[in-house]
Amino acid sequence: MPLQDNAKYADWKIHFEKHFPYLRNGAILIGSSLGGTFLAKYLSENRLPKKILSVFLVCPPFDNTVEGEDLAGGFHLGADLSLMEKNCKNLYLLFSQDDGIVPVSHAEKYRKKLKKASIIIFESKNGHFRIPEFPEIIEMIKADSKKQSRN
Secondary structure, eight states: OOOGGGOOHHHHHHHHHTTGGGOOTTEEEEEETHHHHHHHHHHHHOOOSSOEEEEEEESOOOSTTSTTOOOTTTOOOOSOOHHHHHHEEEEEEEEETTOSSSOTHHHHHHHHHOSSOEEEEESOSTTTTOOSOOHHHHHHHHHHHHHHHHO
16 A cells, blocks of 8 residues: 555555456455554445455554554544445454554454454464464455355
């Protein structure tokens, strides 16, 4: 996404929407860290033009309680996140117990707002998901795709 060091939600939104012509029904979206918060905000405020199979938010900050981080630039989430669950068939939020940047307490904040989301907390993903491979997410994607093809 553009300007990661001086991120602005409005800029990211424009960039994201430029990809809509390439979006197909059954697409899978993945956002990590601030990218996850971007998707949470966007999907809670906007309807997508296509049906999304799954959304994976990997260690997304919920609010400004992340030490040294600020959701400045318009990334603050609104009070009602329910449209997120309507925008996709499967919604996953993935956190790690040993994440020193986005604490697991953010998972509980999302859980209070999202009743249908699957929240998965890993014991360790090398901190803030600093991992070269993520086989668990691949398996979840395959499982969702397989369920979709049976329907």
